[in-house]
Amino acid sequence: MKKKKKNNTARKTSIENNVIDKYYNEDYNNEILEENLEESLEFEKRLHVMEDKLEIKEDNLDLEVNILENIVKAEKIVLRKKERSEIFYFLISSILLFALITITSIINPNFVKVYLFIAVASPIALLPIAFKSIKGRGSYE
Incomplete structure (x- = not known):
């Protein structure tokens, strides 16, 4: 049973690799695609659906990133943790001191x-x- 499943997985991988090679105009085995036409067409359709989902519709994306604001937010997070x-x-020290x-x-x-x-x-x-040290300093003006 495992051999059959392993063989089926290898065949499916071979079909997928050939469809991808065909898509990128590389060398592919057309016989494998013709023998498994239904599976190869199904995989091609899935690839096109994924391509449509991943395709960015607009090339000029207006992203305004305020780096200084992000740095300030990060510093606030670090200070909050501290x-x-x-x-x-x-x-803890207050409780220990009170207990002592x-x-x-x-x-x-x-x-x-x-x-x-x-x-x-x-x-x-x-x-x-403290008063002596303040008087001893003098004025720096």
Whole structure:
């Protein structure tokens, strides 16, 4: 059964190749086409239908492509993906920090008080240093 199917496929391929060769005015075996006239005509009709579907009706296509706009859109897409990942990392780190503070407050509540003191006092302690660096620069005008 497989030999018959394989032989039938080879015959069909031979017919198709000869029809294509005939279409492009190349050397083809006319005997094969005449022996299988019905199949060859059917294949030719299918080729003509495909050719009609693929044929472009107008040669001058007015396609206006704004390259700069496409580049801007691509950059926006990349930035959106980057923002999503940054938001994800921020949320994960916030949850982990909150869990750490919660666990620490359960174990020893004084750690939370020390942390809050450092969080409030450090910006206040850095203000004089910032003012000195601003005064030390002078004006660049």
